[in-house]
Amino acid sequence: MSIDPQNLVSFVRGPAGALLVLMLVSLGCSSRPSWQAQTCSVTGTARVNGEIPQGLVVRLKPTGSHFDSRGVDPSGVVDETGTYTLQTYKPGDGAPAGEYYVLMQWPIAPTMPVDRLNNAYWNVKDAFMTVTVEDGMTELPPIELVDSRLVPEGKIPKFVAPPGMKAMLGQTEE
Numbered sequence: 001m002s003i004d005p006q007n008l009v010s011f012v013r014g015p016a017g018a019l020l021v022l023m024l025v026s027l028g029c030s031s032r033p034s035w036q037a038q039t040c041s042v043t044g045t046a047r048v049n050g051e052i053p054q055g056l057v058v059r060l061k062p063t064g065s066h067f068d069s070r071g072v073d074p075s076g077v078v079d080e081t082g083t084y085t086l087q088t089y090k091p092g093d094g095a096p097a098g099e100y101y102v103l104m105q106w107p108i109a110p111t112m113p114v115d116r117l118n119n120a121y122w123n124v125k126d127a128f129m130t131v132t133v134e135d136g137m138t139e140l141p142p143i144e145l146v147d148s149r150l151v152p153e154g155k156i157p158k159f160v161a162p163p164g165m166k167a168m169l170g171q172t173e174e
Contacts, residue, residue: 037067037096042074042086042133044140046104048117048148052082053106058143060086060100060131061124067096074100074133097135101127102143108151116150 046056056078074095076084086095101124106116120126131140 035069036089039074039088039094039096040133040135041092041137042076042094042140043138044076044084044086044143045082046078046084046143046145047082048106048145048150050146052080053078053116054080054082055110056084056104056106058084058086059103059105059122060095060133061103061127063099063101063130067098094138095133097133100131100133102129102131102140103127104143106150114151117145117148118151120148121145 044058046053046058048056057075058078059073059075061073072088074086074088076086078084085092087093088095102121103123103126104117104121105119108114108116115122121128129141129143132138133140
């Protein structure tokens, strides 16, 4: 079986060719899985007691139903300039449009889950502000915490074992 080049050119130029091109283009444009929501670029700034809280984690939790079936929340980390960029599925992709609670946690160190903010802002019931992410690029209102009581940097709260386990951990009964 041989293909006549003239017929092939006619095929590609006709309606069937247009359909083929459309299908190929649509395959190339599906840049996200069907469960992922469309995201918008989102940035913001943060200060705690007038200082830049480098390493502060800012997380957005939807105020209503979740935007995707996997429950992924947008989050970002404050850098040395006091700025953060949110990501939901990949670095810098932002957040889906919607209303959110703003949650925050400031680890003492990257490997230390102890929160310098004493977990005061990591729960929806403790959220001190809500924000709206709109289609397109959004710059969130500045986060300004004033007179916050912080866990001193480098201080690790003492773990107190429950009764009955103290002897196993070498702690004395008080």
